[in-house]
Amino acid sequence: MTAEIISGKQLASDIRGELKQEVESLKEKGITPGLAVILVGEDPASQSYVRAKEKACAEIGIYSDDNKLPSDISEEKLLSLIEEKNNDPSIHGILVQLPLPKHIDEAKVLLAVNPDKDVDGFHPVNVGKLVVGQKAFLPCTPHGIVQMIKRAGVQLEGANVVIVGRSNIVGKPLANILMQKSELGNATVTVCHTRTKDISKHTIEADIVVAATGFPNSVTADMVKEGAVVIDVGVNRVPDDTKKKGYRLIGDVDFDAVSQKASFITPVPGGVGPMTITMLLYNTVDSSKTANNIK
Numbered sequence: 001m002t003a004e005i006i007s008g009k010q011l012a013s014d015i016r017g018e019l020k021q022e023v024e025s026l027k028e029k030g031i032t033p034g035l036a037v038i039l040v041g042e043d044p045a046s047q048s049y050v051r052a053k054e055k056a057c058a059e060i061g062i063y064s065d066d067n068k069l070p071s072d073i074s075e076e077k078l079l080s081l082i083e084e085k086n087n088d089p090s091i092h093g094i095l096v097q098l099p100l101p102k103h104i105d106e107a108k109v110l111l112a113v114n115p116d117k118d119v120d121g122f123h124p125v126n127v128g129k130l131v132v133g134q135k136a137f138l139p140c141t142p143h144g145i146v147q148m149i150k151r152a153g154v155q156l157e158g159a160n161v162v163i164v165g166r167s168n169i170v171g172k173p174l175a176n177i178l179m180q181k182s183e184l185g186n187a188t189v190t191v192c193h194t195r196t197k198d199i200s201k202h203t204i205e206a207d208i209v210v211a212a213t214g215f216p217n218s219v220t221a222d223m224v225k226e227g228a229v230v231i232d233v234g235v236n237r238v239p240d241d242t243k244k245k246g247y248r249l250i251g252d253v254d255f256d257a258v259s260q261k262a263s264f265i266t267p268v269p270g271g272v273g274p275m276t277i278t279m280l281l282y283n284t285v286d287s288s289k290t291a292n293n294i295k
Protein backbone atom coordinates (compact mmCIF):
# COMPACT_ATOMS: atom_id res chain seq x y z
CA MET A 1 0.00 0.00 0.00
CA THR A 2 1.23 3.51 -0.75
CA ALA A 3 0.00 6.03 1.76
CA GLU A 4 -1.98 9.10 0.89
CA ILE A 5 -0.14 12.17 2.15
CA ILE A 6 -2.15 14.41 4.46
CA SER A 7 -0.95 17.89 3.58
CA GLY A 8 -0.88 19.98 6.74
CA LYS A 9 0.22 22.86 4.59
CA GLN A 10 -2.90 22.69 2.40
CA LEU A 11 -5.26 22.19 5.32
CA ALA A 12 -3.55 25.02 7.21
CA SER A 13 -4.04 27.29 4.22
CA ASP A 14 -7.77 26.40 4.00
CA ILE A 15 -8.34 27.07 7.69
CA ARG A 16 -6.32 30.29 7.59
CA GLY A 17 -8.54 31.45 4.74
CA GLU A 18 -11.61 30.90 6.95
CA LEU A 19 -9.92 32.65 9.88
CA LYS A 20 -8.96 35.60 7.71
CA GLN A 21 -12.62 36.20 6.86
CA GLU A 22 -13.55 35.89 10.50
CA VAL A 23 -10.91 38.47 11.45
CA GLU A 24 -12.26 40.83 8.78
CA SER A 25 -15.74 40.63 10.25
CA LEU A 26 -14.38 41.14 13.78
CA LYS A 27 -12.56 44.23 12.57
CA GLU A 28 -15.85 45.61 11.24
CA LYS A 29 -17.05 45.37 14.84
CA GLY A 30 -13.95 47.25 16.00
CA ILE A 31 -12.15 44.17 17.33
CA THR A 32 -8.62 43.28 16.29
CA PRO A 33 -7.40 39.98 17.74
CA GLY A 34 -3.98 40.51 19.35
CA LEU A 35 -1.26 37.97 20.15
CA ALA A 36 1.77 38.71 22.34
CA VAL A 37 4.69 36.51 21.35
CA ILE A 38 7.49 36.27 23.89
CA LEU A 39 10.82 34.79 22.88
CA VAL A 40 13.71 34.53 25.33
CA GLY A 41 17.17 33.98 23.86
CA GLU A 42 18.55 33.18 20.42
CA ASP A 43 17.83 29.51 19.79
CA PRO A 44 17.69 29.30 15.96
CA ALA A 45 14.78 26.85 15.83
CA SER A 46 12.73 28.94 18.28
CA GLN A 47 13.53 32.09 16.28
CA SER A 48 12.29 30.45 13.10
CA TYR A 49 9.06 29.19 14.73
CA VAL A 50 8.39 32.63 16.16
CA ARG A 51 9.01 34.26 12.78
CA ALA A 52 6.57 31.81 11.21
CA LYS A 53 3.95 32.62 13.86
CA GLU A 54 4.30 36.37 13.35
CA LYS A 55 4.09 36.01 9.58
CA ALA A 56 0.96 33.88 9.90
CA CYS A 57 -0.64 36.51 12.18
CA ALA A 58 0.10 39.24 9.63
CA GLU A 59 -1.38 37.17 6.80
CA ILE A 60 -4.77 36.81 8.47
CA GLY A 61 -4.91 40.24 10.10
CA ILE A 62 -4.07 39.37 13.72
CA TYR A 63 -2.02 42.02 15.51
CA SER A 64 1.19 40.44 16.77
CA ASP A 65 3.05 42.07 19.59
CA ASP A 66 6.62 40.94 19.28
CA ASN A 67 8.75 40.62 22.46
CA LYS A 68 12.34 39.45 22.06
CA LEU A 69 14.25 39.21 25.31
CA PRO A 70 17.94 38.44 25.93
CA SER A 71 18.77 34.94 27.18
CA ASP A 72 20.06 36.32 30.51
CA ILE A 73 16.84 38.19 31.36
CA SER A 74 15.76 37.64 34.95
CA GLU A 75 12.74 35.53 35.77
CA GLU A 76 11.31 38.53 37.59
CA LYS A 77 11.47 40.71 34.46
CA LEU A 78 9.88 38.01 32.35
CA LEU A 79 7.07 37.62 34.89
CA SER A 80 6.44 41.36 34.92
CA LEU A 81 6.24 41.45 31.11
CA ILE A 82 3.64 38.66 31.26
CA GLU A 83 1.70 40.62 33.89
CA GLU A 84 1.74 43.65 31.59
CA LYS A 85 0.29 41.57 28.73
CA ASN A 86 -2.28 40.00 31.08
CA ASN A 87 -3.56 43.52 31.78
CA ASP A 88 -3.43 44.82 28.21
CA PRO A 89 -6.93 44.71 26.65
CA SER A 90 -5.51 44.78 23.10
CA ILE A 91 -3.87 41.39 23.78
CA HIS A 92 -6.09 38.29 23.59
CA GLY A 93 -3.38 35.66 23.50
CA ILE A 94 0.03 35.29 25.15
CA LEU A 95 2.56 32.81 23.88
CA VAL A 96 5.82 32.20 25.72
CA GLN A 97 8.01 30.25 23.35
CA LEU A 98 9.48 27.10 24.91
CA PRO A 99 12.04 25.95 25.91
CA LEU A 100 13.12 28.72 28.29
CA PRO A 101 16.71 29.18 29.52
CA LYS A 102 17.72 26.97 32.48
CA HIS A 103 17.72 29.77 35.08
CA ILE A 104 14.01 30.42 34.50
CA ASP A 105 11.38 28.24 36.15
CA GLU A 106 9.12 27.20 33.30
CA ALA A 107 6.26 26.03 35.53
CA LYS A 108 6.21 29.41 37.29
CA VAL A 109 6.11 31.26 33.95
CA LEU A 110 3.26 29.17 32.54
CA LEU A 111 1.31 29.72 35.77
CA ALA A 112 1.72 33.50 35.38
CA VAL A 113 -0.19 33.67 32.08
CA ASN A 114 -3.85 34.59 32.53
CA PRO A 115 -5.69 31.33 31.68
CA ASP A 116 -8.14 33.38 29.55
CA LYS A 117 -5.19 34.44 27.34
CA ASP A 118 -3.39 31.12 27.43
CA VAL A 119 -3.69 30.31 23.72
CA ASP A 120 -1.09 27.54 24.04
CA GLY A 121 -3.31 25.76 26.56
CA PHE A 122 -0.34 25.13 28.88
CA HIS A 123 -1.65 26.75 32.08
CA PRO A 124 -2.60 24.09 34.66
CA VAL A 125 -6.14 25.52 34.78
CA ASN A 126 -6.59 24.82 31.07
CA VAL A 127 -4.84 21.45 31.33
CA GLY A 128 -7.24 20.53 34.14
CA LYS A 129 -10.28 21.75 32.22
CA LEU A 130 -9.26 19.61 29.25
CA VAL A 131 -8.87 16.55 31.46
CA VAL A 132 -12.32 16.93 33.04
CA GLY A 133 -13.97 17.78 29.72
CA GLN A 134 -14.67 21.49 30.19
CA LYS A 135 -14.22 24.04 27.41
CA ALA A 136 -10.60 25.20 27.33
CA PHE A 137 -7.96 26.33 24.85
CA LEU A 138 -6.67 23.16 23.24
CA PRO A 139 -2.88 22.95 22.91
CA CYS A 140 -2.00 23.78 19.32
CA THR A 141 0.00 20.76 18.20
CA PRO A 142 -2.48 18.15 19.51
CA HIS A 143 -5.43 20.16 18.20
CA GLY A 144 -3.78 20.40 14.78
CA ILE A 145 -3.16 16.65 14.75
CA VAL A 146 -6.79 15.85 15.54
CA GLN A 147 -8.00 18.24 12.83
CA MET A 148 -5.71 16.54 10.28
CA ILE A 149 -7.01 13.09 11.21
CA LYS A 150 -10.64 14.20 11.07
CA ARG A 151 -10.38 16.16 7.85
CA ALA A 152 -8.67 13.17 6.19
CA GLY A 153 -11.94 11.34 6.85
CA VAL A 154 -10.39 8.92 9.36
CA GLN A 155 -12.74 7.74 12.08
CA LEU A 156 -11.57 8.41 15.64
CA GLU A 157 -14.47 6.80 17.45
CA GLY A 158 -13.33 3.41 18.70
CA ALA A 159 -9.95 3.69 16.97
CA ASN A 160 -6.84 2.34 18.69
CA VAL A 161 -4.45 5.27 18.85
CA VAL A 162 -0.88 4.80 20.04
CA ILE A 163 1.07 7.93 20.90
CA VAL A 164 4.83 7.56 21.21
CA GLY A 165 6.01 10.35 23.51
CA ARG A 166 4.60 11.75 26.76
CA SER A 167 5.54 15.42 26.68
CA ASN A 168 3.37 18.10 28.24
CA ILE A 169 3.07 19.87 24.88
CA VAL A 170 2.20 16.89 22.65
CA GLY A 171 1.73 13.38 24.07
CA LYS A 172 -0.17 14.09 27.27
CA PRO A 173 -2.64 16.68 25.93
CA LEU A 174 -3.22 14.67 22.74
CA ALA A 175 -4.08 11.61 24.82
CA ASN A 176 -6.54 13.72 26.80
CA ILE A 177 -8.26 15.16 23.73
CA LEU A 178 -8.56 11.75 22.06
CA MET A 179 -10.02 10.00 25.10
CA GLN A 180 -12.70 12.64 25.72
CA LYS A 181 -16.33 11.81 25.14
CA SER A 182 -16.51 14.32 22.29
CA GLU A 183 -16.37 14.62 18.53
CA LEU A 184 -12.57 15.03 18.75
CA GLY A 185 -12.26 11.93 20.90
CA ASN A 186 -13.90 8.60 21.69
CA ALA A 187 -10.67 6.81 20.77
CA THR A 188 -8.85 4.15 22.80
CA VAL A 189 -5.52 5.70 23.66
CA THR A 190 -2.17 4.19 24.59
CA VAL A 191 0.80 6.39 25.47
CA CYS A 192 4.27 4.86 25.05
CA HIS A 193 7.49 6.42 26.32
CA THR A 194 11.15 5.72 27.11
CA ARG A 195 10.26 3.26 29.87
CA THR A 196 7.73 1.29 27.81
CA LYS A 197 8.86 -2.36 27.68
CA ASP A 198 8.13 -3.09 24.03
CA ILE A 199 6.94 -0.10 22.01
CA SER A 200 6.46 -2.15 18.81
CA LYS A 201 4.07 -4.49 20.58
CA HIS A 202 1.75 -1.50 21.03
CA THR A 203 2.31 0.38 17.77
CA ILE A 204 1.81 -2.74 15.60
CA GLU A 205 -1.80 -2.98 16.85
CA ALA A 206 -2.59 0.69 16.29
CA ASP A 207 -5.06 2.08 13.77
CA ILE A 208 -3.36 5.44 14.27
CA VAL A 209 0.25 5.95 15.36
CA VAL A 210 1.47 9.37 16.49
CA ALA A 211 5.24 9.78 16.61
CA ALA A 212 6.37 12.48 19.03
CA THR A 213 9.67 11.17 20.33
CA GLY A 214 12.05 13.91 19.22
CA PHE A 215 14.29 11.36 17.48
CA PRO A 216 14.58 10.72 13.72
CA ASN A 217 13.52 7.29 12.45
CA SER A 218 12.15 6.21 15.81
CA VAL A 219 9.02 4.83 14.13
CA THR A 220 9.98 2.30 11.44
CA ALA A 221 7.95 0.23 8.98
CA ASP A 222 8.15 -2.98 11.05
CA MET A 223 6.44 -1.12 13.92
CA VAL A 224 3.22 -0.25 12.06
CA LYS A 225 0.46 -2.41 10.68
CA GLU A 226 -0.58 -2.37 7.05
CA GLY A 227 -3.07 0.44 6.46
CA ALA A 228 -2.33 2.38 9.66
CA VAL A 229 -2.61 6.17 9.80
CA VAL A 230 0.76 7.67 10.77
CA ILE A 231 1.18 11.18 12.15
CA ASP A 232 4.71 12.58 12.41
CA VAL A 233 5.22 15.34 14.98
CA GLY A 234 9.03 15.42 14.70
CA VAL A 235 10.98 18.49 13.58
CA ASN A 236 14.60 17.36 13.51
CA ARG A 237 17.24 19.46 11.78
CA VAL A 238 19.94 17.40 10.09
CA PRO A 239 23.03 19.00 8.54
CA ASP A 240 22.80 19.14 4.74
CA ASP A 241 25.32 21.10 2.69
CA THR A 242 23.15 20.94 -0.42
CA LYS A 243 20.54 23.18 1.27
CA LYS A 244 21.02 26.91 1.46
CA LYS A 245 20.14 26.90 5.17
CA GLY A 246 22.77 24.19 5.76
CA TYR A 247 20.21 21.72 7.12
CA ARG A 248 17.07 19.90 6.18
CA LEU A 249 14.10 18.95 8.30
CA ILE A 250 13.09 15.36 8.99
CA GLY A 251 10.44 13.90 11.25
CA ASP A 252 10.45 11.11 13.82
CA VAL A 253 9.12 8.57 11.29
CA ASP A 254 11.11 6.65 8.67
CA PHE A 255 8.94 8.26 6.01
CA ASP A 256 10.05 6.38 2.87
CA ALA A 257 9.52 2.90 4.31
CA VAL A 258 6.46 3.68 6.44
CA SER A 259 4.66 5.40 3.55
CA GLN A 260 4.77 2.03 1.70
CA LYS A 261 2.69 0.48 4.45
CA ALA A 262 0.44 3.18 5.88
CA SER A 263 -2.91 4.32 4.48
CA PHE A 264 -2.32 7.97 5.42
CA ILE A 265 0.86 9.71 6.52
CA THR A 266 1.83 13.28 7.35
CA PRO A 267 5.00 14.76 5.82
CA VAL A 268 7.76 16.81 7.46
CA PRO A 269 7.97 19.65 6.62
CA GLY A 270 4.46 20.60 5.59
CA GLY A 271 2.56 18.38 8.01
CA VAL A 272 1.89 18.97 11.69
CA GLY A 273 4.04 22.15 11.91
CA PRO A 274 1.83 24.43 9.79
CA MET A 275 -1.24 23.08 11.58
CA THR A 276 0.27 23.92 14.97
CA ILE A 277 0.60 27.53 13.93
CA THR A 278 -2.91 27.56 12.48
CA MET A 279 -4.44 26.36 15.75
CA LEU A 280 -2.59 29.16 17.55
CA LEU A 281 -4.30 31.63 15.21
CA TYR A 282 -7.61 29.85 15.82
CA ASN A 283 -7.23 30.10 19.61
CA THR A 284 -6.30 33.78 19.39
CA VAL A 285 -9.36 34.61 17.28
CA ASP A 286 -11.50 32.54 19.63
CA SER A 287 -10.09 34.37 22.65
CA SER A 288 -10.83 37.78 21.12
CA LYS A 289 -14.43 36.69 20.56
CA THR A 290 -14.82 35.42 24.12
CA ALA A 291 -13.36 38.67 25.48
CA ASN A 292 -16.03 40.58 23.54
CA ASN A 293 -18.93 38.24 24.31
CA ILE A 294 -19.23 37.03 20.72
CA LYS A 295 -20.28 33.42 20.21
Ligand SMILES: Nc1nc(=O)c2c([nH]1)NC[C@@H]1CN(c3ccc(C(=O)N[C@@H](CCC(=O)O)C(=O)O)cc3)C=[N+]21
Pocket residue numbers: 048049052095096097098099120140141235249268269270271272273274276277
Ligand atom coordinates in the same frame (compact mmCIF):
# COMPACT_ATOMS: atom_id res chain seq x y z
N1 LIG B 1 4.98 27.94 23.75
C1 LIG B 1 5.21 27.13 22.72
N2 LIG B 1 4.20 26.77 21.90
C2 LIG B 1 4.42 25.95 20.84
O1 LIG B 1 3.48 25.59 20.09
C3 LIG B 1 5.76 25.48 20.60
C4 LIG B 1 6.77 25.88 21.48
N3 LIG B 1 6.47 26.70 22.54
N4 LIG B 1 8.03 25.45 21.32
C5 LIG B 1 8.42 24.63 20.22
C6 LIG B 1 7.27 23.82 19.64
C7 LIG B 1 7.51 23.42 18.21
N5 LIG B 1 6.51 24.12 17.43
C8 LIG B 1 6.47 24.19 16.04
C9 LIG B 1 5.73 25.13 15.37
C10 LIG B 1 5.76 25.23 13.99
C11 LIG B 1 6.53 24.36 13.25
C12 LIG B 1 6.57 24.51 11.76
O2 LIG B 1 5.97 25.40 11.20
N6 LIG B 1 7.30 23.66 11.05
C13 LIG B 1 7.43 23.75 9.60
C14 LIG B 1 8.87 23.99 9.18
C15 LIG B 1 9.62 24.97 10.01
C16 LIG B 1 11.10 25.05 9.69
O3 LIG B 1 11.44 25.13 8.49
O4 LIG B 1 11.92 25.03 10.64
C17 LIG B 1 6.96 22.46 8.99
O5 LIG B 1 6.98 21.44 9.68
O6 LIG B 1 6.60 22.47 7.83
C18 LIG B 1 7.26 23.38 13.90
C19 LIG B 1 7.22 23.29 15.29
C20 LIG B 1 5.73 24.85 18.27
N7 LIG B 1 6.07 24.66 19.54
Ligand SMILES: [Mg+2]
Pocket residue numbers: 141170233276
Ligand atom coordinates in the same frame (compact mmCIF):
# COMPACT_ATOMS: atom_id res chain seq x y z
MG1 LIG C 1 5.17 20.81 18.02
